[in-house]
Amino acid sequence: MAQPNSQAPRPQTGNGQKRRREHPTDAKNGSHKRAKTDHRAKQRDARTLATQTSSKAFRNGELDVDKFVKSREYEIRALEEGMARSKKALTTRAFQHVPKELRRRTASHNVKRVPKRLQPRAKREMIEDNTPTVTARKRKPTRHMRLRLETAKQLRALGAQRKRSQETKSKPNGGKHISELPLAGSNAPSKGQTGLKTRTPKVKSATLASPPVAKAKFRKRQIHKTWLPTHMFHAKRARMTEPKEPLWRFAIPLTPTAKSYRPTHRAANDRGAVAWDTSYISTIGLEGQQRSVEGILKALGLGSELWEARGEKWRNGTRIWEGFALEREAPHRPIAPITVIWCVPESRPAELEKRPRKVFIRVHPSAFWLIWEELVRLAKVAKPQASVQDLRFEIGTIEITGPAATEALQAALWPISCEESPIANGGQSVESLWTALNSLTNPAMLPSDVLLGFEIQDPRLHHPPRKNKLPASERDQDQLLQILASWPFDAAQKAPAIFDRRTRLAASSSLPSQKAINRRRSLAPPGEYPAPCPKDPRIPTLLYHTSERNHSQSTYTLLLPWKCVQPVWYSLMYCPLSTGGQPRFGGLDEKRQLAFENQQPWFPADFPGTEPGWQWEIEERAKREDEWKGRPKSKRTNWESVNLGSGHKGEVGSGLACDWEKLMSLPRSDSISGEKAAHTSEITHLPSLQARNLLSAKANLKSHDNAQRTLATVRIKLLTRGVPETCARIYRLPSAKGSSQLRRRWLTLHPREQASKRRGPKNGLPTLPKDAPAHLVQRRLAQSLLKPPQVGDADYPVCPGEEDLIGFITTGNYNLGEGQGTGIGSLLLGKLLEDDGEDDKESNICIVRNSGNSAGRLAVWEVA
Structure with a gap:
């Protein structure tokens, strides 16, 4: 017996039925293709104007004025309606008119997230399109979130009640504060007077400072790191360091989220300004008698010329000094670059030896512990002893550079009224002289290393700042030139109040609330x-x-109390410049970029001979290796298959590192732990001044004790096309004794050789005798027409061997300031000694080969 089938019958595959669904048929051509949706029909209909012919206005060759006017009236009304429809059917919305520099320029439905000038239009567009707009400031809590909020509210109330009860029980005299109780004796204050004033606690010498206590809701985020004073500003606008991988125990902005490579170059060199919050730079205070302080600074390796007449302004507190600090004990290896600032003495020169002097020493955070240990050790053995203070979280720093840097600082820094400030000689004060610099448009005109100390008002009282009107009269310009030439600030400068700890604490604690x-x-x-x-x-x-070098760029550095950095920062960021726009902010990448464009080495990346520089190199190796391993195998560079020419294959050393171990025959160290590498103490750095003196006379270079382990930082400039990259190899020219032919082939690529060929009537080639055979004449003609060999040609010279490797590129890229590829690298002095006996004109010529490439480029180097 057949059972009933509950399922529907399947469609037949014969001619009667089809399994697939047919596409809708196009009505015009009857095809089975799907009709395309016309997305521009609405725009086309909105922009189409209705017209009326004027044939009815003419009757028997005569013009009917009434009908002609009515037809024109119809067309005018159609034109007005079409303009209104076309305006509503625009292809762009209000949020699309926001400049790319502004944040939150995407299609957000919140009208308040577009500029105020576009908010009415955005609101109108959303109402017309029936777009749901955001009305509430905060997200409406869900049921689960509402329960959590109510529970948290009740817990806070219980905690506050318990805290009040505990305070009442612990306080004597009925819970009254000691300042509210009458004092025994005649010194009791009256009813209108305040209570006892406690003494400001003194800071013990050689005590490490603790980071500022964060708010309760942000405290868990700063367990293993410290936020900068402007962290909330940067966290919304920049890429920060990883939360679990802080840099030097700080959350530091790396680069803005918007594209900023070329805008940063233009703002720092052409128009505008770039600012950084560099409060992560460590500040150390040194206080003691002048002979003790001088002895400590001399032990750090400060040159003897600073203690003569040449360094008088520096010792008087009107100039700063920047240079390398050295270790106290032999072999006196360089530690890190430091900045030393003296406080202006408050007494006569004859009494300076008895009066205490104050000094600020600023150092990069990667080298803080090294400098701190040296200073503590030197301060203990000084006679009389000096005190060392850790001011890392008491003093913050802002750096700003660019043509409009002075204008931005003038708008943000309002000095205390000159009437309240002490008047210097001639009736001039630092405050009045600072306001006289408002017409300065080129900071490079200022004397280098000058400093100004004065007190300013709360910048929030003058926020938002207004555009500074630059004086354009000749009288103002003559006054500015006179100030720059005479520089009366040296005579008017008094002891800056920032050197006084009580003044710093008073400024931080007396800041009123924003309300x-x-x-x-x-x-x-x-x-x-x-x-x-x-x-x-x-x-x-x-x-x-x-x-900077050749006064190509100038930088202002502003020191102020830690808690006062944020108000000044916001005034700087929102200052309207006369050239248009506002100052830009930069991160760590922008700081490296501008240092590279000025051909200046950046600490610690370009100083592998120092301990912080070596640690940076080890960490960068690990990052490059992780990135290399993250690529697919087809996209990785095979280091073993790199063809170096002359039958040599394989990259020299590790292709992901500046392999100094390979160059110096040292055991490899890939560990990035906090401990020092075993061979770090064997590598040392030679400061630029000493390197120039040694390289100028090779006889002195030979007498250097540790030349085989000493590195010198140099600038690399390519003579031909190409761009050097980080970890590129630097070779010297092949020796004239060993490979004279290869050396000549490389020298023929020099631009001066090509220029000499073009100048001569015979292209610089040797002359042929009159009876030379025809094949030599044809060869000569071909040689005169040929260009120098290019990369990839068969006759292009190969790179020298591993024995001619002398250094590595630590920073390389295309330089927007130079308009060509440049680099910053380090050379091994021991390798330069082996090039003895060569021509001095060719001693600084080198060959640069990028890691993983087989072709090299001709370049020149000079000490940075």
Whole structure:
């Protein structure tokens, strides 16, 4: 018996039925293709204008004015309606008109996230398109979130009640504060007076500072690192270091989220300014009698010329000094570059030896422990002893560079009224002279290494800053040139208040809240800033100016209390510049970029001969190796198959590193632990001044004790095309004794050789006799027409052997400032000794080969 089938019958595959569903048929051509949706029909319909012919206005060759006017009226109304429809059917929305420099320029449905000038249009567009807009400021909590919020609210109330009860039980005299109780004796304050004033605690010498206590909701995020004062600003606008991988125990911004490589170059060199929060730079205070402080600084390797007449301004506190600090004990290896700032003495020169002097020493955080240990050891053996203070979290720093740097600082820093400041000789003060620099558009005109110390008002009272009107009269320009030429700041400078710890603490603790600032701003007349009050905080600052090589770029460095960095930073960032726009902010990558464009080495990456530089190199090796392993095998560089020419294959050393172990025949160290590598103490760095003196006379270079382990930082400039990369190999020219033919082939690529060929009537080739055979004449003609060999040609010279390797490129890229590829590298002095007896004109010529490539490029080097 057949059972009933509950399932529907399957479609037949014969001619009657088909298994697939047919596509809709195009009505025009009857095809089975799917009709395309016309997405521009709405725009085309909105932009199509209705017209009316004028034939009805003519009757028997005569013009009917009434009908003609009505037809034109119809067309005019159609034109107006079409303009209105076309305006509503635009292809761009309001959020698409936001400049790319602004944040949150995507298609957000929150009207408040577009500039104010576009908010009415965005709101109108969303209403017309029936787009749901965001009305609430915060996200509406879900049921689960609402329960958690209510529980947290109840727990906070219970905790506050328990805390109040505990304080009441622990306080004597009924819970009254000691300042509210009457004092025994005649010194009891009256009812209107305040209580006892406690003494400011003194800081013990050689005690490490603790990071500032963060707010409760941010405290867990700063267990293993410290936030900069402007962390909240940068965290929304920049790529930060990984939360679990801080850099030097700080959360440091690496680069802005927006594209900023070329804009940073233009802002720092052409128009604008670039600012950094460099509060991670460590500051150490040194205090003691002048002879003790001088003895400590001399033990750090400060040159003898600084203690003569040449360093008088530096010792008087009107100049700064930048250079390398050396170890106290032999062989006196360089530690790190430091900046030394003296405080202006407050007494006469005859009494300086008895009065205590104060000094600030600023050092990179990667070398803080090395400098700190040296200073503590030197301060203990000094007679009389000197005190060392850790000021890392008391003093913050802001750096700003660019043509508009002075203008931005003038708008952000409002000095305390000159009437309240001490007047110097001639009736001039530092505050009045600082305001006279408002017409300075080129900071490079300032004397190098000068510093200014003055007190400023709270920048929040003048926020947002206004555009500075640059004086354009000849009188103002003549006054500015006179100030720059005479520089009266040296005579007007008094002891900066930032050297006093009580002043720093008072400025930080007396900062009013933002709500109090807003109340004062609301009470001010329209268009005016709040009037200053006697209780306003006086923020001590110290500003000094430095110039790069050949005065190509100038940088201001502003020192101020740690908690005062954020208000000044916001005033700088939102300062309208006269050239348009606002100052840009930069991260660690932008700082390296501008140092590279100025052909200046950046610490610690370009100093592998120092301990912080070596540690940086080990960490970078691990990052490059992880990136290399993360690629598919087809995209990895096979280091063993690199063809170096002359039958040699395989990269010299590790292709992912500046392999100094290979160059110096040292055991490899790939460990990135905090401990020192076993051979780190064997490698040392030679400062630039000593390197120039040694390389100028090779006889002195031969007498160097540890030339086989000493590195010198150099600048590399390619003479031909090409771009050097990081970890590129640097070769010297092949020896004239061993490979004279290869040496000549490389020298023929020099631009001067090509210029000499073009200048001569016979292209610089040797002359032929008159009876030369025809084949030699044809060869000569071919040689005169041929260009020098290019990379990839069969006759292009091969790279020298491993015995001619002398160093590595630590930073290489295309230089926007030079318009060609340049690099910063280090050379081994021991390898330069082996090139003795060669021509001095060719002694600085080298060959650069990128890691993983077989072709080299001709270049020249000079000591950085």
